[in-house]
Amino acid sequence: MREVAVVGVGMTQFGPSEKTNVELFSEAAMDAIAESNLEPKDVQALFLGNVFCGFEEGQVTLSAFAAADIGVPYIPTTRFEGACASGSVAIRDAYMWVASGAYDIVLAGGTEKALAMGTAYATRTFAMGSDSRYEAPTGITFPGIFAMMAHLYAKKYGIPLEQLKEQMAMVAVKNHHNGTFHPKAHFRKEITIQDVYKSIMVADPLQLYDCCPFSDGAAAIIIASAEKAKKLTDKPVYFAGAGQCSAPPLPNQKDITLVKARQASAKQAYDMAGLSPNDIDICELHDCFTIAEIVATENLGFFDHGEGCKGVERGETQIGGRIPINPSGGLKARGHPIGATGAAQVYEIAKQLRGECGERQVEGAKTGMTDTLGADLCMVCNMIFRI
Amino acid sequence: MEYKLTAKMFAEALKENRLLGLKCNRCGAYTVPPKKVCLECASEDLEVVELSGWGQIQTFTVIQVPPEGFEAPYIVGMAELDEGPWLMGNIVGVDPDEATMDLIGKRVKLGHKIHPGDKFSAGEMVAVTFSPQT
């Protein structure tokens, strides 16, 4: 496989939007194309992450309409659905196709209008990521899965639930703080631990401020062969490695604090890059819920199992800490337009490695990682980038 | 080869509080809910068996914000069955407002609950229930 780089990135404002999925994606895509010193006609294929366009707008074949909207109707286009990991799965595939030599320049990313569904309908559609025959009949929700993870974590490691809840709240406080420095974040306001405790209970022990929001938004990435990339930009951000893995339905995984799909996916990415967790300077990971960030920092090897909760308490995951986690504000504050989230993570890593993040810049970051998790903990994609 | 234990067959038995699963003739593992092949070794040499319906709660949550079509609060949990597999179900016979970490480790007996289903569910939905035994 040949070397591949991210040449340009773009994203819309995340949060409520009246624009369509296509309109959102076109804005992000044209920004990424312009930043790459390209024109739409240079794009050879489109890899588009999106989960719920049918439910949000009564629209399928979204990728074709998206390509036509930016003036390239006659190229191969594909919509990727990997639940909340859709954007990352699309980008990883685009990377593989360029690495293989099939294409030189590809547009990848994602778009979502989750807010169009409203809370009850969105909670129903998000629950479609659980097994429809054997789990959905219980009324399980996406927060419910991570609430069960939190209870299992507290029990397994013998941590009093009150203590774990405080550590979880610290994740929300940190990510909201980081989000105040991201001009395109869904939420740009500081919160306190007390704000978390005062928020409504969603799925015990997860309260509203333990949960990321439903968001609208899009993000797009131009991926090119290293040879092309060097001609287009003086700041290429190289793919060092990538991994992707699925897993069986949730109960089959038993100890869900280990997220086996992530362990396998991350190992693929580390092995391909020839790197270990110690080599990663910065990570954008899937903090769909506060406990999810703690568990992910362990699954990815930044902390030992049962130690991630102490890491956040000691400030090791803050900007300036040992391993800054979610300097963008993460899903919690930047927002979670699910099909776009993986692309927004790559956007952040690219901007960070190029040193363009202003007040949220992690000084000297040279190697960055993304982590995106979907559905019944059964869709995970990891990518590692370097300059 | 014909699908040995379908979701339809599993649900019909569950409606009689009988838990059907697949026992592997190669490695002895139980696969429940059913799949085409053994969850442990991918063998297709399986027989349909009725499991004991007993297990132990491993984790749980109280859902306060439900999906469209469900009325909160209610408890969802996962139990480890005596035969080994974990299964998701509604924990019943416990007041959701009184649910605490003490639920974890409780012995439970399996039952069922029928949900009428919605336009997405391809018919009625039958949920496993777990009743803690004192």
Ligand SMILES: [Zn+2]
């Ligand atoms: Zn077997």
